[in-house]
Amino acid sequence: MTSSDELHKRRASAVARGVSSVISSYVDTAAGAGIRDVDGNTWLDFASGIAVTSVGNAAPRVVAAVQQQAERFTHTCFMVAPYESYVAVCEQLIELTPGAFEKRAALFNSGAEAVENAVKIARHATGRPAVVVFDHAYHGRTNLTMALTAKVMPYKHRMGPFAPEVYRAPMSYPLRDGGRSGPEAARTAIDVIEKQVGGPNVAAVLIEPIQGEGGFVEPAPGFLPALAAWARDNGAVFIADEIQTGFCRTGDWFASEHENLEPDLVTTAKGMGGGLPIAGVVGRAEIMDAVHAGGLGGTYGGNPIACAAALAAVETMRELDLTTAARRIGDAMLPRLREIADKADGIGDVRGRGAMIAVELVRPGGIDPDPPAAAAAAKACHEAGLLVLTCGTYGNVLRFLPPLVISDPDLARGLDIVERALLLP
CATH class of the missing domain: 3.90.1150.10 (Aspartate Aminotransferase, domain 1)
Known part of the structure; x- marks a missing residue:
């Protein structure tokens, strides 16, 4: 054996x-x-x-950073006794994500946690309930993110009931779209949103710039910009789930850059930590700061060892x-x-x-x-x-x-x- x-x-x-x-x-x-x-x-x-x-x-820089931080302190909880590395990671997210506007960031533990918090922030900032997601989407395994995720097996089977006020629109999937252009596919999706949800009810439009678990589906050019424009015109928060696509994976720091998108909020995780669990939500200051003090956080969010790893990972990405x-x-x-x-x-x-x-x-x-x-x-x-x-x-x-x-x-x-x-x- x-x-x-x-x-x-x-x-x-x-x-x-x-x-x-x-x-x-x-x-x-x-x-x-x-x-x-x-x-x-x-x-x-x-x-x-x-x-x-x-x-x-x-990765050598990540290993060294983790070792050094573990010798200094392993945890205090940023909400109890804060530390510089949490602030430094937020500064890096603000610098690296698309958009020249003023931003704020908050740190969490996983991609699903980041998505869940992004939805919370969008709902709080807009005072609206509805969240629009797309066919083939994957956003996590918590109760809310299972509702956001499209695929039933193995992620949702017999796990419900799920969180309400989640609505699904058709995705641009070039292989299976019959040759529709991105703007044409967007018009179809927007028609569904307007008929089944109504623009004034939408808190957020949430989408992966390239879908991950759903099949690495890259929407046709023009699809994402059209959705972002609709969200802007209707007062909804446009959220780019860059958990799998972020941090250099697609040849840009973030996949949204490919079509010059400036999402209102971006969720990050995975490659961000160089192997350690860390996630973030970053975006427009007026949206992020809409939440009252104490409304965001978590015991382990932005753990100092994970923050050290993330800073070292970003430094490695830049250097190499x-x-x-x-x-x-x-x-x-x-x-x-x-x-x-x-x-x-x-x-x-x-x-x-x-x-x-x-x-x-x-x-x-x-x-x-x-x-x-x-x-x-x-x-x-x-x-x-x-x-x-x-x-x-x-x-x-x-x-x-x-x-x-x-x-x-x-x-x-x-x-x-x-x-x-x-x-x-």
């Missing part, structure tokens, strides 16, 4: 069944884009802990120019994957931006989703030593999120494995 087998046996009697894992091997060490399990097997990482370790696993690195990764992956698509049956789309890339598997001859093909390709990658993920409302999308520090040889080696997996008979 291997060490992973032994750990899996212990897990079965200790860990709740609802917590699942992609692979059955157990990690011993990880650095950069490599993972070693407890049995000495190695993996090339195209998952980054779901877009978390963008600066690489155990990881926005350029993400574009370099995309420039290498997209042409190669499109060449593979020309040779393989059943690839309906290759899409993405920067180092957020996806391949959508369909049944040959159409665009009907093919989840078994995606599962088989992912399994083949895992067996060959490449850690990849699947996603999508239909479970038919392979997604690739390599660390932004991955070397060219490792990236090429990973793509070789992907090619073999996709060309399996």
Whole structure:
């Protein structure tokens, strides 16, 4: 019996069944884009802990910052006894997020917590109840964020009832839109919002600039700006959920920059902390400051160790120019994957931006989703030593999120494995 087998046996009697894992091997060490399990097997990482370790696993600056902060103090609760690093992280969020207007920020523990607080802030600032979200959206697993999330299985099945006043509009999904342009898709979505909700009732329009769990769906150009303009004209808060897309992942600091969007609020997490749990909401000062003193917070929000990690991660991103690195990764992956698509049956789309890339598997001859093909390709990658993920409302999308520090040889080696997996008979 291997060490992973032994750990899996212990897990079965200790860990709740609802917590699942992609692979059955157990990690011993990880650095950069490599993972070693407890049995000495190695993996090339195209998952980054779901877009978390963008600066690489155990990034030197992050490790040093965590060690130094842990020696000074581990926790006081910012709401009890504040500290400089919380302020410094908020300053970085204000500087890095789109928009030249005056901003404020607040820190939390997870992406779902950030989204939940963004909705609270928008409702408080506007005095309105309704939140508009979109088909294929994923925003988290709390009760409110499950209501915001579109996909039922596995996230919402038998978990309700969910929070009220959440309304869903159609998303721009170029593969499945019948050739509609972004503005055309936006008009359809806005028509639904106006008929089913009414502009004066909308507190917030909440959207991922590129959807994550929903399938790495990149809306057609013009869709997001049209929604942002509608929100502005109707007094609603436009919230960009940049939890997966933020911090250099798409080749910009934030994906909203691609179409020159200036969201009223931005939610962040994942790559922000270099591997430690930290999240934020940042946006227009008049909206953020609308909430009364004591109305925002949480015991662990902006923990000093997580703040130290976030500051070190941002410094690493700047020093290594990881926005350029993400574009370099995309420039290498997209042409190669499109060449593979020309040779393989059943690839309906290759899409993405920067180092957020996806391949959508369909049944040959159409665009009907093919989840078994995606599962088989992912399994083949895992067996060959490449850690990849699947996603999508239909479970038919392979997604690739390599660390932004991955070397060219490792990236090429990973793509070789992907090619073999996709060309399996």
